[in-house]
């Protein structure tokens with residue numbers, strides 16, 4: 001595979017674009033950082049004045065005035081620090097929040113087709129790792145870079161004001177640092193990343209070995225498993241050693257520059273002092289400036305390297321945001337408040353993968369209130385028909401109309417309002433039973449929730465739960481049976497009141513008792529609505545107005561149960577040839 005060069009600059013520009021809404025706040029932060037830096041760096045100047053003027057003269061008045069001024073500056077530093085810290089925190093947290101929200105929003109926009117192809121773990125990792133990397137940019141790296149840059153510039157100005165010739169010594173030191181510094185910084189940071197990855201791998205292996213303990217023992221694979229574990233431990237150890245080594249080299253390089261530069265400054269400063277070109281106080285102030293400036297300037301290089309690595313990680317997010325949703329709303333979508341529920345497939349052909357047609361030339365008219373069941377062997381495209389009605393995908397050829405309006409021209413909100421799904425697997429959120437029912441229409445009152453639960457035959461079991469409607473069902477709803485969860489989802493649908501109900505094998509995973517209960521709940525839900533149900537158990541659809549048998553992506557049979565059974569075709573075979 002061709003390796004593409006990371007697009008650092010566009011990604012960096014995009015990353016910083018999250019700060020744009022907070023430009024004013026950012027300007028204020030910069031202003032306060034500058035004030036704070038000017039104040040902090042004025043202190044060596046006071047020392048210079050103290051050594052050169054106050055100490056030799058012993059002037060008490062000057063001493064008091066200078067210490068008074070110094071105290072005033074310290075108060076300003078404290079206030080500026082407080083202001084910049086408060087604003088900076090807000091800026092960091094707001095931009096971090098915006099990143100998280102925009103990625104989350106994009107995940108939602110990408111819709112169903114994307115989730116079907118992308119494992120949830122991959123999206124979670126995007127939120128946990130890449131979003132976290134970008135957040136670190138706002139929380140740590142970028143503010144520190146600005147702070148260090150401002151500090152370096154201001155201190156260079158102070159140094160130049162103190163002595164230009166001595167300031168020029170800083171330049172070769174910096175050049176020397178630039179020669180090796182960035183390389184070592186990069187190596188150290190990359191190794192730190194590798195180290196954390198290797199630590200994750202090692203932990204994963206430990207987890208895997210513990211989870212599979214029984215199977216490993218049973219198959220006498222202990223030594224094989226131990227070898228795999230050992231390989232990871234070795235990798236982790238090796239990266240630890242390299243990380244220490246590069247950190248050490250990085251530190252040594254820095255110290256070398258500090259001390260060599262400091263030595264030159266003392267030597268050259270001393271000769272300037274001897275020739276009366278520099279006072280003792282100025283030399284002291286300069287040495288102080290030199291050390292802090294070098295520390296900040298080298299930190300700038302560390303910041304830039306760290307940022308490059310963060311941006312490198314954030315590139316995945318940038319690419320993710322470039323993915324366009326498979327299904328998008330047209331520019332001026334038609335908003336329909338009251339869908340009647342007429343569905344028409346006009347010569348619809350659809351493929352998930354190019355060249356592999358799942359549905360072929362489907363023509364179908366479903367009248368409002370009609371109950372239609374779709375049956376057929378596995379993989380014939382039954383669920384795909386439901387997905388197309390909800391516009392989770394667009395057909396490759398032909399069109400689908402809801403109440404005479406092509407789905408492509410209708411607003412997605414209208415479609416979602418008009419069509420409700422009941423799936424085989426119901427996902428209940430981590431909240432209470434009440435919240436899970438209200439999920440269908442957030443503004444519903446408690447009375448409406450209870451009425452819906454009664455209609456879905458769920459009220460009786462709900463009131464027997466520990467906290468009734470306020471029982472927290474837990475993310476995976478272990479405490480509820482499949483049939484109970486299904487009835488909650490039906491209550492949710494009743495409260496939503498869609499004109500079209502799409503059932504995807506809603507009862508096929510239930511035992512007979514639960515199925516009977518859910519079936520009763522479904523009868524209430526389905527009354528007066530257009531229903532398209534994918535079904536495996538023929539017993540559940542005998543009373544449907546029409547049954548469509550799909551075969552190889554085409555409508556092979558269509559009619560009511562009696563008609564199809566008497567045809568002795570596919571339905572007859574599916575029924576075991578013994579019914580009708």
Ligand SMILES: Nc1ncnc2c1ncn2[C@@H]1O[C@H](COP(=O)(O)OP(=O)(O)OP(=O)(O)O)[C@@H](O)[C@H]1O
Nearest residue numbers: 116117352353358377378379380381382383384385
């Ligand atoms: N997201 C997808 N990407 C690629 N192919 C898919 C996708 N979803 C379904 N398919 C394929 O499309 C075909 C029709 O799938 P569909 O789920 O509509 O069939 P079905 O009749 O509902 O099957 P079953 O009764 O097993 O649920 C199958 O071959 C399936 O593998």
